[in-house]
Amino acid sequence: MxxxxxxxxxxxxxxxxxxxxxxxxxxxxxxxxxxxxxxxxxxxxxxxxxxxxxxxxxxxxxxxxxxxxxxxxxxxxxxVAAPPRPPSFLLPSSWKDLVLFHSHTGYRLLESEPHCMPAIPAGMGCEGELAPAYQRLLGLHCCGDQPFCLSQMYVEQGLYERIAPQLAQRSVVEALTRGPRPLASARQRLGIAPADELIQTHLGVALGTPLLQTLRWACDRRGQMLHWAQLRYLGDYAHIEMDLLA
Missing domain, CATH: 1.10.10.10 (Winged helix-like DNA-binding domain superfamily/Winged helix DNA-binding domain)
Structure with a gap:
């Protein structure tokens, strides 16, 4: 042995x-x-x-x-048999695609906590100034009953309180699109991140398993960051396509 x-x-x-x-x-x-x-x-x-x-x-x-x-x-x-392939989603590359993506997948809110600050990785170089406080939303994105993504989203506290009534029918990104403070810029960064204790608990993945990660932020016209999100996807459920001749 x-x-x-x-x-x-x-x-x-x-x-x-x-x-x-x-x-x-x-x-x-x-x-x-x-x-x-x-x-x-x-x-x-x-x-x-x-x-x-x-x-x-x-x-x-x-x-x-x-x-x-x-x-x-x-x-x-x-x-003797192969497991069924899970559906694979094309990761959004525009805000419009992002709204469509969230409208076609399920969402299960796990935690909602006011007056928090996003833990932005050092050296990220995000444009925009942080607001004094944000609402933190921890949730699972699901295909049917199967969760495939864990997200931690932050919405500027005052803005969250104004859009909160919409969230029973709309996703956070759609509510932001329709919200009272228009977005002037929005970006995302893709990478690989190891599964941590939260992922292990909610997605059932062993610690250290590589996951596809999206870091996303959006700012208003005054340059204040209204939205920050960290999403980590099971690799079997997400893919990326690029036009190399565009």
């Missing part, structure tokens, strides 16, 4: 096997492990992923329980 080494050794076994199970599931979804074919042996997977035999067996066992893998009597493990 190989000892788990380096960074993997510092991950608790119950989290490590979930990471491996997610990786193995992805191999089936993408056809790297085709239905009807055999997968590498436990020894090979143990060596390839620097994981213990117990961890590999736990990961494979979870996929057997899902009905994706089957262990054969003569040895070896075969792929």
């Amino acid at each position: 190989l000892p788990e080494t380096s960074a993997a050794a510092r991950v608790p076994q119950e989290k490590r096997y979930l990471q491996l199970a997610g990786l193995f599931r992805h191999k089936i979804v993408t056809g790297q492990w085709p239905v009807g074919g055999s997968i590498p042996t436990v020894d090979q997977l143990e060596a390839l992923h620097c994981a213990s035999r117990t961890t590999v067996r736990m990961a494979l066992g979870s996929l057997v329980a899902e009905g994706l893998l089957k262990t054969r009597k003569r040895g070896g493990t075969q792929v």
Whole structure:
């Protein structure tokens, strides 16, 4: 049995096997492990992923329980089914697309807290001055019953109090579009961020799992930041397209 080494050794076994199970599931979804074919042996997977035999067996066992893998009597493990592909959303590249995106996905508010300040990463270089206080909204964006994105959104406190009655029927971005303080600029930055404790709790993803992250901000004509948001997406649910000849 190989000892788990380096960074993997510092991950608790119950989290490590979930990471491996997610990786193995992805191999089936993408056809790297085709239905009807055999997968590498436990020894090979143990060596390839620097994981213990117990961890590999736990990961494979979870996929057997899902009905994706089957262990054969003569040895070896075969792929017998592929999980359904989740719907994949094209990430918005304009404010108009953003409004449409939020109108076609579900939203579940988890927390609403007044008089907060957004935690903007150092060196972001956002234009606009911060307001004295913001309303913080923590929520899940869902496809049907399945959450695929966790967002922390901040709206300037006075503006939030004016648009709050709309939020039962409209998303925050649509309410901002229709709000009493017109937006003069809006930008977003895309990147990769590791899953933290909030993501682990609400999206069921192991700590450190890479996620697609959007940082978004919008300002009014006076240059005050009215809206700041951090959204982190499960990678299977989001994609980006660019016209390289535009």
